[in-house]
Amino acid sequence: MKFRPCIDIHNGKVKQIVGGSLSDRNNIAVENFVSEQDAYFYAALYKKDHLKGGHIILLNPGGTEYYKQDCAQAQKALKEFPGGLQIGGGITDENAVSFLNQGASHVIVTSYVFKEGKIHYGNLLKLVKAVGKERLVLDLSCRKKNGNYYIVTDRWQKFSDVFINKDTLDALSEYCDEFLVHAVDVEGKASGIERELVQLLGEWKKAPITYAGGVRSLEDLESLKELGQDSLDVTIGSALDLFGGPMKYTEVLSMLR
Secondary structure, three states: OOEOOEEEEEOOEEEEEOHHHOEOHHHEOOEEEEOOOOHHHHHHHHHHOOOOOEEEEEOOOOOOHHHHHHHHHHHHHHHHOOOOEEEEOOOOOOOHHHHHHOOOOOEEEOOOOEEOOEEOHHHHHHHHHHHOHHHEEEEOOEEEEOOEEEEEEOOOOEEEEEEOOHHHHHHHOOOOOEEEEEEOOOOOOOOOOOHHHHHHHHOOOOOOEEEEOOOOOHHHHHHHHHHOOOOOEEEOOOOEHHHOOOEOHHHHHHHHO
16 A cells, blocks of 8 residues: 555645535635645655655636646646656646646546546547546546445536446546545545445455545554555545644655555
8 A cells, every 4th residue: 555645736725625515616615724835845745755646636627717826836746746746637638638748647537527427438538549548547536325435526516327336447447547536425524434435445456546535543544454455545635744634744654665
């Protein structure tokens, strides 16, 4: 299990938010932490500690003024750590290559493929054609309903008709190199991991998966490693001391190394 660090950018600032609170209306979100440091600072830190494979997430919608500010921040990070970070948020087949050219190792795709409660395979194929399967990460953000973890779309507010199981992972893995899975119900809350989801993901083992959501302690990391059969990577946001939380970054690095 590897630690995959994050840089979340909203309204041009590095932040940690409660995931389910994000709204395009008035560009608001419930904030856990707003950093005084810019994205360059975090990229330089991750580069120093050889933490490749982390991700930048642009949280404002594409085409807006704040999205341009988010991109300006991201560009600083990608320039500092070329090949070390993935990027997601507003990615389409038209702009994906430009982010790779700026230094991203992969593009992470959410709303361009998962929107209006459906998987848009036509857009997915356009992305594969534009950047190649090996440079593409699919973000399978999900929420639990009726005993299954359904992929959610439209700022995590709308349930799709697709839930995560081995067949879904098998099918989608034909189009991407990795998965990033946000457990939306606990994302940004530092309330503990989604144990059932972790167990489900850990049983698959056919491509890299980074789990995000609810990690609040070193004990959670132990549980994640055990339930995920040591086959999942992890990202930690609000609970990390870099973002105002109680978990020490240095202790997380020491444990996962």
